[in-house]
Amino acid sequence: MTVKKRALMLVLPTVVVLALIVIFPLVFSLSVSVRAYDIRIPEHPFIGFGNWISLLKNPDFYSAVLVTGTMILAELFFELLLGLCVALLLLQLPRSRKIFQPILLIPMMVMPVVVGYMGRLVFEVRSGPINYFLNMLGLESLCWHASPDLALITILILRIWRWTPFVMAVLLAGLLSLPMEPYQSAQVDGANIWQIFIHITIPMLKPIITLVVIMRSLEILQTFDIMYVLTMGGPGAKTMTLSLYAYITGFRYWDIGQASAAAWLIMIPLSIMVTLFVKMMEKGEKIEQAK
Amino acid sequence: MNKRNKLLIRKTLISIVMVLIVIVSLFPIYWMLLTSVQPRHELMNYPPNFYTRHPTLEFWKFTFKESILEFFNSLVIAFFATIAAIICGATSGYAFARYKVGGDTLPFWILSLKFFPPVVAIVPYFLMMRTLRLIDTCTAVIITHMIITVPFAVWMIKGFIQEVPRELEEAAMIDGCSQLNVIRIITLPIIAPGLVVTALFCFIWSWNDFMFALILTRNKAMTIPVAIAGMREAHGLMWGEVSATAALGTIPIIIMAIILQKYLVRGLSLGSIK
Numbered sequence: 325m326t327v328k329k330r331a332l333m334l335v336l337p338t339v340v341v342l343a344l345i346v347i348f349p350l351v352f353s354l355s356v357s358v359r360a361y362d363i364r365i366p367e368h369p370f371i372g373f374g375n376w377i378s379l380l381k382n383p384d385f386y387s388a389v390l391v392t393g394t395m396i397l398a399e400l401f402f403e404l405l406l407g408l409c410v411a412l413l414l415l416q417l418p419r420s421r422k423i424f425q426p427i428l429l430i431p432m433m434v435m436p437v438v439v440g441y442m443g444r445l446v447f448e449v450r451s452g453p454i455n456y457f458l459n460m461l462g463l464e465s466l467c468w469h470a471s472p473d474l475a476l477i478t479i480l481i482l483r484i485w486r487w488t489p490f491v492m493a494v495l496l497a498g499l500l501s502l503p504m505e506p507y508q509s510a511q512v513d514g515a516n517i518w519q520i521f522i523h524i525t526i527p528m529l530k531p532i533i534t535l536v537v538i539m540r541s542l543e544i545l546q547t548f549d550i551m552y553v554l555t556m557g558g559p560g561a562k563t564m565t566l567s568l569y570a571y572i573t574g575f576r577y578w579d580i581g582q583a584s585a586a587a588w589l590i591m592i593p594l595s596i597m598v599t600l601f602v603k604m605m606e607k608g609e610k611i612e613q614a615k
Numbered sequence: 616m617n618k619r620n621k622l623l624i625r626k627t628l629i630s631i632v633m634v635l636i637v638i639v640s641l642f643p644i645y646w647m648l649l650t651s652v653q654p655r656h657e658l659m660n661y662p663p664n665f666y667t668r669h670p671t672l673e674f675w676k677f678t679f680k681e682s683i684l685e686f687f688n689s690l691v692i693a694f695f696a697t698i699a700a701i702i703c704g705a706t707s708g709y710a711f712a713r714y715k716v717g718g719d720t721l722p723f724w725i726l727s728l729k730f731f732p733p734v735v736a737i738v739p740y741f742l743m744m745r746t747l748r749l750i751d752t753c754t755a756v757i758i759t760h761m762i763i764t765v766p767f768a769v770w771m772i773k774g775f776i777q778e779v780p781r782e783l784e785e786a787a788m789i790d791g792c793s794q795l796n797v798i799r800i801i802t803l804p805i806i807a808p809g810l811v812v813t814a815l816f817c818f819i820w821s822w823n824d825f826m827f828a829l830i831l832t833r834n835k836a837m838t839i840p841v842a843i844a845g846m847r848e849a850h851g852l853m854w855g856e857v858s859a860t861a862a863l864g865t866i867p868i869i870i871m872a873i874i875l876q877k878y879l880v881r882g883l884s885l886g887s888i889k
Contacts, residue, residue, distance in 0.1 A: 331714035338707040338769060339721070345762050346728055352739035363742070410636060416629050424633050426876050431640050432883075433872040435823040437840040438861040442643040445650060445854065451661040453646060485640065490883060497880045497888045535887055546732045549825045553844050567734045567826075574738055575830060587735040598727045605887055606723060 357584035375581040385586065387561050388569040395480065395565065396544045400537055402484050407491030407536075414492075415499055425493070432489045440553030443469060443482045472559045479563050482550055487543075491536055498532035499525070531604070538601045545594055566590050644865075651675065651858035658854050674855035675863075682860050685842040689864070692753050692828075692838060693821040696760035700817045701810060704768030709798070711769070712776035722773060728766040729885065733826045736762060741830050751833040759827040764817040767885070771816070774886040775809030776802065812878040815871050822868060839864040 357375055359368040379385050410428070414421045434442070446454050447468035455465040469478040506524050515523070526533075548567040551557060557564035557572065564572075567590065574583025650658065652670040707725075710716045740759050741750075749755040779802055787797045828838040837845075843864060846857045872879065880888055 328714065328716075331710040331716045334710035335707040335716045335721070338703040338725075338765065341703060341761070342725065342728060342765060345758060345765075346731055348743075349736040349739035352743070353735055356738060356742070363745075410633075413629050413633060417626065417633070420630060420633075424637065426873060427637050428640060429872065429876075429879060430644065430869055433819070433868045434644065434865050435825070435840055435868065437823075437825050437843050438647075438865050439643075441843060441857060441861050442647055445858070446643050446646055448659075451659045451663050453642075453663050453665075456661070456663050485643070489640070493880045494884055494888060497884075501888075532888065535884065539884070542730050546734060548734070549840070549844075552825070552829075567732070570734050571737070571826070575741075580738055580742075584738050587732070587738065590732055591735055594730065594732055598730045601730070602723050602727050605726065605885070606719060608887055609719075 353584045353587060356581055357588055359581055361579075361581040361584075363578065363580065371581075375585040379582050379585045379589070384561060384564070385569065388564045388566045391476065391562070391564055392545065392547075392566045394476065395483070395547065396541050398480050399483055399487065399544055400540055402480075403488045403491045403540065404495075404533065404536070406484070406488045407495050410488070410492045411496040411499055414496055425496070429489045429493055431486050432493075434486065436486070436549035437553055439482050439486050440550040443478060443550065443554050447478055469554050469563075470559065472562050475555055475559055475562045479550055479554065482554075483544075483547070487540065491540065494532060494536050495529065498529050502528050531608075535601070535604060538597050538604070542594060542597050542601070545590060545597075647858045647865075648862055650854050651862050653855065655855060674859035677856050678859040678863055681856075682839070682842055682863065685837050685839050686863065688753060688832075688836050689822055689838040689840075692756045692760065692836075693818045695753070695757045696764045696821040697814050697817040699757070699761050700764035700768035701772075701814055703765045704770075704772040704813060705810065707769050708772030709776055709802075711773045713781075722770065725766045726770045726885065729763060729770065731762050731766075733759075733762075733824075737826060737830045740827070744831055750831060751835050753836045755831045756828050756836060756838065759831065760821045760824060763820055763824075767820070768813050768817055771813040771882065771886055772806070772809065775806045775813075779805050808878075812875060812882060815875055816882045819868050819871060822864075 356368075358370060358372060360371045360374070361368045414424060417424070446452055449455060449465060449467055449470065454468070458465060466474060469475050502525070506528070507520065510520050510524055546567050547565055548571065551563050551565060551568050552571075555563045557568050566586065570583050570586040570590065573579050573586060649664075649667065651674050652672065653664065653667045654669050654671045655673070657664055657667060657669070707716075711722045736759065740755070744750050744755040783801055783805075784797050787801050788794070792800065822838075823840065824838075825840040825844065828841045829844070832838065832841060839860070843857060843861050846853065846860065875882065
C-alpha cells in the first residue's frame, strides 16, 4: 500500500500540471466559442451556438476544409510513394546506407518557418534557381507561390520535401524489422520481385503504414507555419488551411469566439485520429509484453 | 562472375540515384547558406550564382548583432521547457513503468496529449496570459510548450525504463540497496542516454515552435522563428540578413539531429518503432 501511495505521489505532480495546462484551455475555449467575445469590452454575452452557426454557414470555412483535405490526400500519396521508393533503394545498399540515411534526414530538422522562407528563396520569380532551371529547359518562368494555380502546389512541394524523409525513415525501420522466412519461402516457390513486394512486403508493412498515415494526417491537420511565411493563405484563399483560418479569424479579425469554434471543429477529426493512434500503440504494447 | 558484375552495376546505379536524391534534398539548405555569405550586389543576379568567389560575413555579423536577443530567448525557453519535461517525465515515467499506476489508461491519455493542437490552445492562453500580464515573457511561452514536451517526455522515458530489466533492480535490492540508491546506481545510468535523447527532442520541438511564440510574444521575449517570420514584414526582403538568421536558427538543430541519429526514428514515431 505504501509503495503504491509513493508511486502515486510520483505521478501526481505531472497529472496535475497536465490537467491544468490542457483541460483549462479546452474548457475555456469551449466557453469562449459560445460567447460574443470582444477583448476590448469586459462583458462577453452568451450567444449560444451563434459563432458555430455563422462559421458553418461561411463558405471560407469550407474552402479551408477543402484545402486541408487536399493537402492530406496529396501529401500522404506522394510522401508514402517517394518514402517507400527511397527506403527500398536504401535497402539495396546495406553498407552505404549508414552514410546516406542521416544526410537524407536533414530536411526534416529544418524549422517550418525556415522551410517557408527557403521556398521564397528558391522559387523566387525573377532570379530564383528553380525558374532558372526551367528557363534552361526552354520553359517560361512561373510565379509559384504568387500564382493562384500553383500556390498550393508550391506549398505541397516544400512540405513533401520536408516530410518525406520522416516517412522514409519510419518505413525503412519497418522494412528492416521484417522477418526473413516469408521471403525465403517465396523465393523457393519461384515468386518474382513484384509478387513478393505486393503479397509479402506490403501486407507485413501494413501496421507501420497505418501508423505513418495517422501521424502524418495529424500533423497536416495542424499545418500553419509554411503558409504563414509564404502565402498567408493567399492568393485568395487557395492555401488557407484550417489552422491558418482559425488563427486569422482570431488574431487578424479579432473574432475570438468564432476562432474558438473553428479550433474546436479541428479537434473533432483530430480526436478520432488520436484515438486510433493510441489504440494501435496499445495493441503494439500488448504484443511486446506477450513476447 | 557475370552475376557479380550485374550486382555491382545495379549497386552503382542505385548509388547514383541516391546521390541525385541527396543533392535535391540538400539544395535548398545550400542555397540559403550561399545567400547568407554572398555579397549584397551578387544577390538576385540573373542568372543566379551557384557559388560565390567573394564570400562575406556581413550578414552573419548583422544577425549576431540584431538577433542575439531572440536567439537567447529561444535558448532560455527551450531549456526550461525541456527541464520541466524531463523532471515530470522521469518521476511519472518511473511510476508508470514500475508500479503500473493508473493501469494502461493514464499513460495512454498522456500520450494522446502529445497531439493536442496548438490552435485550440492559442485563444485561451492568449486571454489568460493577458489577464496575468504575462504576454511577451518567456514564462508564458515555457508554460505553453510544456503541453507538448511533458507528454512526450513521460511517454518516452516510460519506454526507456521498461527496457531496464526488473531483475537487475531486484538483485540490488536483495543486496541491501535502498530504493533510492537502486534508482541512482542502477536505473539512472542505464537510462541516461534515453534521457538525453528525450531532452534533445523536447529542445528541438520547443526551439522550432512558431504558433505559441507568435501569439504570446511581442519583442522582449520574441523567439528565433517569430523573428525570421517578422523580418520579412518589417524590412521588405533582406535576403542575406534573413538567410543568415534562418541558418543560425537551423544549424544547432541539425547538429542535434546528427547526435540523435540512432534514436531519431524512435523519437519521431513516439517509441512505436525501436
